[in-house]
Amino acid sequence: MDCQDVKTYLMAYIDGEIDSQKKSEIEKHLSGCEKCIKEYRSFLKLKEVTEKMKFTDLSDELWAGYWKGIYRRVERSAGWIFLSIGAIILLAFGVFQFFKEFFTDPSVSLIVKMGVGAFSLGIIILLVSIIRERLFLFRTERYREVER
Amino acid sequence: MMDEDKELIFQCQRGKMKAFKTLVEKYKKPAFFVALGLVGNREDAYDLSQEAFVRVFRSIKRYNPEHKFFTWFYTILSNLCKNHLKRRGVQKSHLENIDLAQDVYSPDVILEKNEINLRLWEEISKLPYEFKEIILLKHFHEFSYRKISETLNIPLGSVMSRLYYARKKLKENLKDILD
Numbered sequence: 001m002d003c004q005d006v007k008t009y010l011m012a013y014i015d016g017e018i019d020s021q022k023k024s025e026i027e028k029h030l031s032g033c034e035k036c037i038k039e040y041r042s043f044l045k046l047k048e049v050t051e052k053m054k055f056t057d058l059s060d061e062l063w064a065g066y067w068k069g070i071y072r073r074v075e076r077s078a079g080w081i082f083l084s085i086g087a088i089i090l091l092a093f094g095v096f097q098f099f100k101e102f103f104t105d106p107s108v109s110l111i112v113k114m115g116v117g118a119f120s121l122g123i124i125i126l127l128v129s130i131i132r133e134r135l136f137l138f139r140t141e142r143y144r145e146v147e148r
Numbered sequence: 149m150m151d152e153d154k155e156l157i158f159q160c161q162r163g164k165m166k167a168f169k170t171l172v173e174k175y176k177k178p179a180f181f182v183a184l185g186l187v188g189n190r191e192d193a194y195d196l197s198q199e200a201f202v203r204v205f206r207s208i209k210r211y212n213p214e215h216k217f218f219t220w221f222y223t224i225l226s227n228l229c230k231n232h233l234k235r236r237g238v239q240k241s242h243l244e245n246i247d248l249a250q251d252v253y254s255p256d257v258i259l260e261k262n263e264i265n266l267r268l269w270e271e272i273s274k275l276p277y278e279f280k281e282i283i284l285l286k287h288f289h290e291f292s293y294r295k296i297s298e299t300l301n302i303p304l305g306s307v308m309s310r311l312y313y314a315r316k317k318l319k320e321n322l323k324d325i326l327d
Contacts, residue, residue, distance in 0.1 A: 011311045015286070017293045045326050046319045050287040053268055054259040055184060058194070066176050066198065067169055073202045 001025040006036050014043055153217040160208045168208075172201050175218065178289065179225060185284035186229040188253035188273055196232055200225035222299045230277060264325055271321045279314035286311060 006029050012018040013026045030037045099120070103113055156174075159167030179200060184193035203224050204211075211220060253273035258265050272280060285291045285299065293307045302310070319326060 007312065008308065011308045011315070012293065015293070042319055042326060043315055046315055046322065047287070049264055049268060049322075049326065050283070050318075052260070053265045053288075055181060055257050055288065056259045058180070058190065062194070063176070066180075066194075067172055069194075069198050070172055070201045070205075071165075071169075073198065074205050077202070077206070 001029045003029075003033060003036055006030070006033070010036075010040060010043065014040070014047060154213055157208065157211055157213065157217060160205070161211070168205055171204075171217075175221065176201075178218070179221070182222065182284065182289065183225060183229055184257060185272075185288055186226070186277075186281065187232055188257070190254070190257060192232060196228045197225060200228055203228075216298060219298050219301065223301075226281065233277070267325055268322065271318055274321070275314065275317060278310065279317055282307070282310050283314050283318065 006026055009018060009022055009026060013023060018026070030040055102108065102116065153171070156167045156171045160171065176197070179197040180193055183197040183200075184190065187193055187196060200221065204221060211217075253269065255261060255266050255269065258269055272283060275283065281300070282296065285296050291299065293304055296302075296307045297304050300307070
C-alpha cells in the first residue's frame with residue numbers, strides 16, 4: 001500500500017469502518033511513513049475534538065409542542081384546500097349564471113355575443129393548457145421540493 | 149425498524165393521523181438536530197424540521213416503500229435547509245454586501261461553550277454545504293458510512309473521499325487550535 005492508497009482508506013481506518021486485512025496494511029505503511037502518520041494523527045485529533053462537541057437539547061415543553069405545531073399546519077392546509085374548492089365552485093356557478101343570462105338576453109347584439117364567446121373560449125383554452133402543463137411538471141419534476 | 153416504518157407509512161397513506169403522529173414522535177429528534185446542524189439556530193431548525201414533516205404528510209402517497217423512510221425524509225429536510233440558507237444569504241447580501249451569515253450560527257446551541265467548541269462551530273458554519281452535511285452526519289449523528297451513503301444517495305467510495313476533503317478543510321481552518 002502506498003501513500004495514495006492510505007489517503008483513500010484513511011477515513012475508514014480512523015472511523016473503524018475497514019476490514020482487518022486493509023487495517024493491517026495501513027498500519028504497516030503508517031509505521032514507516034512519517035508524512036502519513038503525521039496526517040493520520042492530525043485527523044485523529046480533529047475527530048477527538050469534534051466528538052466532544054454536543055448540542056444542547058430543547059426543553060421538554062418545546063418537544064411536547066412539536067407535534068401540535070405540525071398538526072396545526074396540516075389542519076390549516078386542509079382548511080385552505082376546502083376554502084379554495086368552495087371558492088372555485090361558487091366562482092364557476094357565478095360565471096355560468098352570467099353567461100346564461102348574457103347569451104339569452106335579446107337586447108345584446110349577436111356580434112357582441114360572438115366577441116365575448118370567443119374571448120371567453122380563448123381564456124378557457126389558455127387556462128386548461130397552463131393547468132395541464134403544471135400537472136405534468138408536478139408529476140414528473142424530480143426537484144419539485146427545491147425552490148429556485 | 150424498517151418494517152415498522154413501512155407499516156406506519158402504509159397507515160399514513162390511508163390517512164391515519166395517529167400513525168403519522170407516531171412517525172413524527174419517532175423521528176422528531178434526529179430531524180431537529182440535523183436541521184440545527186445545517187442552519188445553525190434553534191428557531192429555524194424547529195420550524196424547518198416541522199415543515200419537512202408537513203411536506204412528508206402532503207406527499208406521503210408518492211413515497212416509494214423500497215427506499216428507507218429517513219433517506220426520503222432527509223432529502224426533503226436538506227432541500228428545505230438549503231433553500232433557507234440560500235434565502236438567508238440573498239437577504240444578507242442585499243443588506244450588508246457580505247457573504248453567509250455567521251451571526252445566525254448561534255453559540256447557544258453548544259452544550260459546553262469552551263473556546264475550542266465555539267471555534268469548531270464557527271468553522272463548521274463556514275464549510276461548503278456538502279462538507280458541512282457529511283461532517284454533521286458522521287460526527288454529531290454518528291451515522292455509519294453505509295447509512296451516510298444511503299442518506300445522501302452517494303456510493304461508499306464518495307462517502308470516504310467527501311469525508312476526507314471535508315475533514316481536511318476543517319483541519320486546515322482549525323490548524324491553530326489543533327497544533
